[in-house]
Amino acid sequence: MSALFPTYARWDVTAVKGEGATLTDKDGKQYLDFIAGIAVCNLGHCHPKVNAALEKQLHSLWHVSNLFQIEGQERVAQLLVDHSVGxxxxxCNSGAEANEAAIKLARKATGKHHIVSMKQSFHGRTLGSMAATGQEKIHAGFGPLLTEFTYVTLNDEKELAGAVTADTAAIIVEVIQGEGGVLPMSKEYAKKLSQICEQYQCLLIVDEVQTGIxxxxxxxxYEQLELSPDIITVAKGLGNGFPVGALIGKKELKEAFSPGSHGSTFGGNPLAMAAAEAVVTEVFTPEFLADVQQKGDYFKQRLEQALASFSIVKEVRGxxxxxxxxxxxxAAPIITECRERGLLVLPAGPNVVRLLPPLIVSNEELNRATGILAEAIAAVNEKEQLSI
Structure with missing residues (x-):
C-alpha cells in the first residue's frame, strides 16, 4: 500500500539507471527514452558535464538564500539574456512558478489585470498558472480561479482580435502547444500577435517551458517566428533534471520587480545554478543547435515515410x-505498444503521440525509435481494421 496521493496514473516501470537516451528499469529491461522527463533531460541522462558541475558544487555550497550575492545566478542570467531579447x-524552481511570476509581473507593470490565453494551452497547476491554462479538465473541482482570463483558439486571428482590449495586460502563449497536441503557431498568427500587442500596449508572454533551451x-x-516577447518563461530543460525555472524580461519591466515584490526561497540556489550553467553553456552554441535542427528534420522525414501507409495516422507535426x-x-494503445517494445513516448491530448528525445540522441536511435513506433502503430492499426 502506497503512502502517496494518487495524483499520477503511474506506469508499471521503475527506472533505476539512465545514460544518454537509455533508461534501465529494476528488472534490467532497457528503453529508448523519448520522453526525457517530459522535455527535461535535454542533454540526456547523467550527462558528464552536468554531473561534474553538480558534484563540484555539492562539495562547496548548497544554499544560502537570496539575501546573499550568488555568483552563479549572475553567470546564468547573463547567458540567458545574451541568447534572448530579454x-x-x-x-525560481519550476515552469509553473515562472508563469506565476510572469502573471504577477504583467499585472504589476501594466496596472491592468486582463490576460488572454489560448485554448488547449498548459502553463502549470498553481492557482494563477492554472487559470492561465485553457483546459477545463485542469480547472475542474478547484472552485473560483484567478479572474480576468479569456481563452482563444491558437492561430485564429479573428478570435484573438476580438478578445484583446485596452484593459488587457498581456497575452500568454506557447509557440508550440505541447500538452495541447504539439500544435505549432503559424507565422501569420505570430505577426498578428505582435501587431495587437503594439496596438493595445499589452505585454507578450511566451511560455518556453517545453520548447526552450x-x-x-x-x-x-520564438526566434523562428520573429517574435520579440516582453517576458519569456523557461524551466524543464534548463537544469537537465535539477529543479530550476526562470523568468526573462525586458528592461522596461525592471522597476515592477523591485525589492520585496517577488521572491523564492530556493530559486537560483548554487546547486541549481551549477546545473543550469553547465546546460546552457553546452546547448547555446551554434554547432549544437544546428545539430538539433538537423536531427529534428531527419526524424520528422523518417516518421512521415514510415507511417504514411497507416490509415489511423493523420499527420506528423512539430x-x-x-x-x-x-x-x-x-494514442493510449499505441503508447502501450511502444513501451512493451522498449520505446517510451507520451500523449499530447487524447489522439497525439508526443516524441521528446534528448537533444543528444543519435540518428541510429532515431531510426530505432521510428521502427518501434511503426510496429506499434501497425499493431493498433490492424486491431482497428478487425473491429470495423
Missing part, C-alpha cells in the same frame, strides 16, 4: 525534437 532574469534547434522557439504523431484513434 535584459533581466528572475530564478534548444529543443526546436534555436535557443528559444519542430526540432518536439514532434507529435496525430492519429484518428486514441
Amino acid at each position: 535584459d533581466y532574469v528572475f530564478f 534548444g529543443r526546436t534547434g534555436t535557443a528559444f522557439a 519542430n526540432g525534437l518536439i514532434l507529435g504523431v496525430a492519429c484518428h484513434v486514441e
